[in-house]
Amino acid sequence: MELKWLEDLLVLLEEKSVTRAAARRHVTQPAFSRRIRQLEQWLGVEILDRSTKPVSFRPTGLALEGGVRDIVNRLYALRNSVHESQDQITFVAQHTLAISRFPSLIRGVKNKLPVPSYRVVTANYEQCESLFYNEADLLLCYQNAQRQFNFSHKAVRKLHLGKDQLIPVASRQLAARLGELSPRMAIPLLMYQQGSFLSDALAGSCLPAVIRDYRVEVVCESAFSASLKEMVFADMGIAWLAREIIEKELSQGTMVSYASSLGETELDIVLHFRDEALPAKVGQIIAGFPDVTLDPLV
Numbered sequence: 001m002e003l004k005w006l007e008d009l010l011v012l013l014e015e016k017s018v019t020r021a022a023a024r025r026h027v028t029q030p031a032f033s034r035r036i037r038q039l040e041q042w043l044g045v046e047i048l049d050r051s052t053k054p055v056s057f058r059p060t061g062l063a064l065e066g067g068v069r070d071i072v073n074r075l076y077a078l079r080n081s082v083h084e085s086q087d088q089i090t091f092v093a094q095h096t097l098a099i100s101r102f103p104s105l106i107r108g109v110k111n112k113l114p115v116p117s118y119r120v121v122t123a124n125y126e127q128c129e130s131l132f133y134n135e136a137d138l139l140l141c142y143q144n145a146q147r148q149f150n151f152s153h154k155a156v157r158k159l160h161l162g163k164d165q166l167i168p169v170a171s172r173q174l175a176a177r178l179g180e181l182s183p184r185m186a187i188p189l190l191m192y193q194q195g196s197f198l199s200d201a202l203a204g205s206c207l208p209a210v211i212r213d214y215r216v217e218v219v220c221e222s223a224f225s226a227s228l229k230e231m232v233f234a235d236m237g238i239a240w241l242a243r244e245i246i247e248k249e250l251s252q253g254t255m256v257s258y259a260s261s262l263g264e265t266e267l268d269i270v271l272h273f274r275d276e277a278l279p280a281k282v283g284q285i286i287a288g289f290p291d292v293t294l295d296p297l298v
Contacts, residue, residue, distance in 0.1 A: 001039070001042045002035075002038075003072065003075060004035065005035050005036070005038060005039040005042070006039070006068050006071060006072050007025075007072060008021070008025060008032060008035050008036060008039070009036065009039060009047065009061075009064065009065075009068055010065070010068060010069055010072065011024050011025055012036065013057070013061075013062075013065050016057075017054065018032060018033060018036075018054070018055060026124075026126055026127065036048065043064075045058075045060045046058055046060070046061075047060065047061035047064070048061060076134050076135065079135060080135065087115065087116040087117065087278065088116060088117045088118070088119060089116050089117070089118050089119075089137050089138070089278055089279065089282055090118075090119050090120075090121060090135060090136040090137050090138075091106075091118065091119070091120045091121070091136060091137070091138045091139070091140055092120075092121050092122075092123055092128050092131045092132050092135075092136040092138070092139045092140070092141075093120050093121070093122055093123075093139075093140040093141070094122070094123065094124070094125055094128065094140065094141045094142060094197070095122050095123070095124065095223075095224050095225060095226065096142075096198075096225040096226075096242050096245060097140050097141065097142065097269065098120055098122040098140075099225070099226060099245055100164070100242055100244035100245045101140065101161065101244065101269060102120055102140060105140070105161075105271075105286065106118055106120070108285075108286070108289060109282055109285055109286065112285045113281065113282065113285060116278060121135070121136060124196060124197070124223055125141060125142065125147070125196065125197030125198075126195075126196070126197070128141050128149070129149055132149075132272065137273065137274050137278070137279035137282070138271060138272065138273040138274070138279060138282060138283065139271065139272040139273075140161075140269075140270075140271050141269075141270060141272075142164070142197060142198075142201075142267040142268065142269060142270075143267070143268045143270050144201055144204075144265075144266075144267055144268065146200065146201075146204050147197060147200065147201075148268075148270075149272065151272055154274075155274060155275045155276060156272050156273065156274055156275060157272070157273055157275050157280075157283055157294060157295065158270055158271070158272050158294075158295040159270060159271040159272075159273070159283065159286055159287055159292055159293065159294055159295070160268060160269075160270055160292065160293045160294075160295070161269040161270065161271055161286075161289075161291075161292055162268075162269050162291055162292075163266055163267065163268055163269065164242050164243055164244050164266075164267050164269055165242070165243045165259075165264045165265065165266050165267070166198065166201065166202065166240040166241065166242060166243075166264055166265045166267065167240060167241060167242075167243050167246070167250075167257050167259050167264045168238050168239070168240050168257065168258040168259060168261075168262040168263070168264065169232060169238065169239065169240075169241055169246060169249075169250070169255040169256060169257055169258065170232060170235075170237070170238045170255065170256050170258065171232055171233055171234075171235045171254070171255060171256075172253060172254055172255065172256055173235050174188075174232075174235040174236075174237070174238075175256035175258075177235075180261075181214070181258060181261040181262070183213050183214065184213070184214065184215060185214055185215065186214070186215040186216075186217055187210075187214050187215070187216060187217065187237075187238060188217050188219045188236065188237035188238065189210075189216055189217065189218050189219065189237050189238055189239070190218075190219055190220055190221075190222070190228045190231050190232065190236060190237040190238065190239035191218050191220075191221045191222075191239070192221065192222065192223065192228070192240075193221050193222060193223040194221065196223055198225070198240075201265050201267060202240055202265055204265075205263065205265035206262060206263030206264065206265055209263060210262050210263065217237075219231075219236050219237040220236065220237070225241055225242060225245060226245075228241060229241055229245065229246070232255065233254075238258060238262070240264070240265070242267075271283070271286060273286075
């Protein structure tokens with residue numbers, strides 16, 4: 001039996017729809033249905049009545065909710081208590097920020113607070129909320145006007161660490177082949193996976209104009225900035241990458257910016273932290289760093 005099966009069941013009980021539950025769990029509907037069947041096999045009972053359209057819960061499935069929720073909460077509480085006993089601080093960070101911002105951030109914290117150990121769990125934006133709720137003390141992520149986490153109902157504070165920009169770049173070799181971009185020209189693009197935070201940020205800013213003005217050829221999609229960066233270096237196409245992970249390449253001329261032609265989009269970098277014990281202490285240390293601002297208590 002796997003813990004994620006129990007979490008799947010709780011989401012399914014909340015959504016009352018396999019499609020919506022699978023979307024919340026960030027898996028395909030067939031994969032989600034397969035995990036529910038595995039849980040049924042382990043329990044030895046059927047949870048869903050699949051003879052109805054849409055599927056419905058059997059009484060045995062509905063009766064499981066209280067017990068399953070208690071088990072999941074107890075397991076996470078047990079893991080958190082182990083972490084607390086070891087004085088370990090856990091960060092969740094979006095993949096790009098784990099590369100660009102976390103190393104300098106944790107170095108500054110360690111200089112002020114060397115005693116606890118630290119770990120970072122990297123995740124896509126869509127996974128960050130549940131990871132922060134269930135196992136982490138601080139959350140390092142992007143936000144923009146369209147998408148941001150709201151933890152106002154929890155004892156959580158928010159720090160603003162500054163801004164970053166997604167800039168369209170190509171390798172020097174590809175830029176030399178492409179030359180100056182002109183309307184209706186075919187351009188090879190390396191894109192973020194559809195539905196991801198960075199993909200949505202581009203779709204809500206500069207990407208529509210690019211699609212309108214150029215003949216876009218999507219060469220490859222990836223959920224990871226580091227992967228797109230390597231594909232840029234392989235002369236495969238143009239990708240919008242965070243300025244903080246390509247500053248060196250831009251200054252050395254190994255990457256060429258197309259921001260003037262294709263546009264860029266700005267993102268806020270924020271840090272959420274639990275307002276309790278060691279996490280609050282870490283948060284207050286970071287709040288003292290230059291150019292960092294702390295949201296006031298509501």
